[in-house]
Amino acid sequence: MAASNHPYEVAVYYFPQWHPDAKNEALRGEGWTEWPTLRAAKPLFPGHEQPKVPLWGELDESDPAVSEKQIAAAADHGVTSFIYDWYWDMGGGEGPFLHRALEDGFLQAGNRDRLRFGIMWANHNEVSRERFDAMADYLIIRYFNEPNFLKLDGKLYFSIYECHTLINGLGGVEAARDALASFRAKTREAGCGELHLNLVEWGLNERHRAIIGPDANALIRMLGIDSVTSYVWIHHAEPEAFPDAPYADCAAAAAALWPAFRDAYEVPYFPNATMGWDPGPRCAQDRPHVRGDYPYTPILTGNTPEAFARMLREMKDYLDRASGLDPKLFTVYAWNEWTEGGYLEPDTVHGLKYLEAIWDVFGA
Numbered sequence: 001m002a003a004s005n006h007p008y009e010v011a012v013y014y015f016p017q018w019h020p021d022a023k024n025e026a027l028r029g030e031g032w033t034e035w036p037t038l039r040a041a042k043p044l045f046p047g048h049e050q051p052k053v054p055l056w057g058e059l060d061e062s063d064p065a066v067s068e069k070q071i072a073a074a075a076d077h078g079v080t081s082f083i084y085d086w087y088w089d090m091g092g093g094e095g096p097f098l099h100r101a102l103e104d105g106f107l108q109a110g111n112r113d114r115l116r117f118g119i120m121w122a123n124h125n126e127v128s129r130e131r132f133d134a135m136a137d138y139l140i141i142r143y144f145n146e147p148n149f150l151k152l153d154g155k156l157y158f159s160i161y162e163c164h165t166l167i168n169g170l171g172g173v174e175a176a177r178d179a180l181a182s183f184r185a186k187t188r189e190a191g192c193g194e195l196h197l198n199l200v201e202w203g204l205n206e207r208h209r210a211i212i213g214p215d216a217n218a219l220i221r222m223l224g225i226d227s228v229t230s231y232v233w234i235h236h237a238e239p240e241a242f243p244d245a246p247y248a249d250c251a252a253a254a255a256a257l258w259p260a261f262r263d264a265y266e267v268p269y270f271p272n273a274t275m276g277w278d279p280g281p282r283c284a285q286d287r288p289h290v291r292g293d294y295p296y297t298p299i300l301t302g303n304t305p306e307a308f309a310r311m312l313r314e315m316k317d318y319l320d321r322a323s324g325l326d327p328k329l330f331t332v333y334a335w336n337e338w339t340e341g342g343y344l345e346p347d348t349v350h351g352l353k354y355l356e357a358i359w360d361v362f363g364a
Contacts, residue, residue: 006080008319008362009329011118011150011270012344013231014082015337016101019062023090023097033058038338041281044289045243048299050280052338055346061336067105070345071115074335077355078363079344081116081150082106082335083159088135089127096138107146118150118157119143120200120231126169129179136183144192152227152327155196156187161231163203163219164211173213177222184224196226201261201269202235204228217266228265230272232333232342239298242291247276247303251311258318268325273315274333275354276303278341299341305353312361332358 017024017034024032035058041051059066074082084106087097106112119139127135139158143149150157160166167176184195204216212219220228230236237253239245251274258271279295290296319328334342346352 007328008316009081009150009152009327010079010332010358010362011081011083011329012074012079012332013120013334013337014084014101015334015340016061016084016086016098018058018336019060019098019100019105021098021100023094033060034339038281040285041339042285044280044283044299047301048244048280049301049349050278052278052281052341052343053348054338055348055351062100062104064105064108064110067101067109068111070335071106071109071111073346073352073355074344075111075114077352077359078361079115079332079355079358081118083118083120083150083157083331085122085161086119087122087124088138089131090125093131095134103142113148116148116150117146118159120159120161120198122161123165123169124162126165129170129175132170132179133182136186140187140190140192144187144190151193152196152329155194155226156192157196157198159198159200159229161200161203163199163223164208165203167211173219173222177224180223197224198227198229198270199225201228201230205236216264220265220267225267227268227270228261229270229329229331230261231331232277232340233272233274234277234297239300242298243289244301245298247300247307248310250274250277250300251307251314255311255314255318262322270325270329270331271315271318272331272333273308273312274342275308275344276300276341279339280341281339295340303341305350305357308354309357309360312357316361 019033020031038051043050084102088095090097106117144156167173170176170179180197187195204212233250233254236257237250239250261269277300279297280299282295283289315330336343336345344354
């Protein structure tokens with residue numbers, strides 16, 4: 001089992017669109033994954049490093065042998081858990097989406113006990129109370145009794161990406177409170193223990209105030225939220241420069257927000273380390289690159305393994321100074337967000353050097 005006495009919880013987000021899924025196949029053709037999108041990427045400005053090429057090739061993550069390779073590389077370099085981006089009812093009542101990376105890959109891997117895993121519900125779509133309850137039942141049955149599920153203070157870690165979307169779909173803050181209370185009760189009654197409910201800060205920021213209300217802490221208390229974290233720096237530290245911006249500048253802006261978020265919220269805030277940001281592969285490749293809504297955002301340049309290591313040392317210093325933050329958890333963007341430029345998996349330029357940076361700072 002992954003060591004539970006490690007002084008830091010290095011929790012890395014995992015994006016699971018590197019295996020065929022029935023919904024994707026219905027929309028895009030048999031066997032579709034995101035690998036062709038990465039392969040087709042072109043430089044969008046002089047010096048833009050695209051396409052990124054995975055050193056391991058275009059693997060199917062739903063294969064347990066592939067998961068074993070990923071787990072070994074992660075655990076060998078100081079990663080303690082994967083937090084899976086997890087999807088439900090993406091545009092209909094079809095239930096789970098992109099779940100086979102976890103269910104057929106990770107959970108069937110022979111070395112799965114070397115890492116813990118948690119769930120971040122990537123709720124880009126609204127769901128009704130009926131479908132929320134069905135999701136809760138699925139999570140409880142499929143995951144919550146797994147021995148290596150990520151727990152904080154003995155509680156199952158479940159994160160919600162878009163709090164505002166949850167509230168909208170359920171019909172308001174009070175309805176969301178009732179749904180989450182029911183989720184907690186169901187989990188307890190199933191013998192799985194208690195939930196640790198986490199919100200991603202993206203769903204709490206000012207652009208969503210009309211839905212979540214003027215006081216984020218009042219909402220946190222009402223919903224019974226246990227902690228807040230971030231997914232990626234670009235959500236709250238988007239550079240003004242375009243088309244590219246220095247990674248170091250974005251890192252400094254993001255690090256300045258760690259204590260700001262810590263002080264703003266009444267519950268613990270777990271800071272985020274972002275390896276890179278480059279959604280260029282998801283942009284149109286055949287027209288001028290103009291700033292706009294996602295994915296037409298600034299692209300971070302200069303995110304070398306050395307720059308990543310410098311940021312990780314700053315993260316460690318922050319965690320070491322943070323009184324009362326137990327566990328000393330931080331999230332990392334990301335294991336394999338290849339088409340957004342955030343990945344620890346080895347590429348053909350840097351090999352394992354991003355993972356080696358984690359080991360150099362946190363492994364000992």
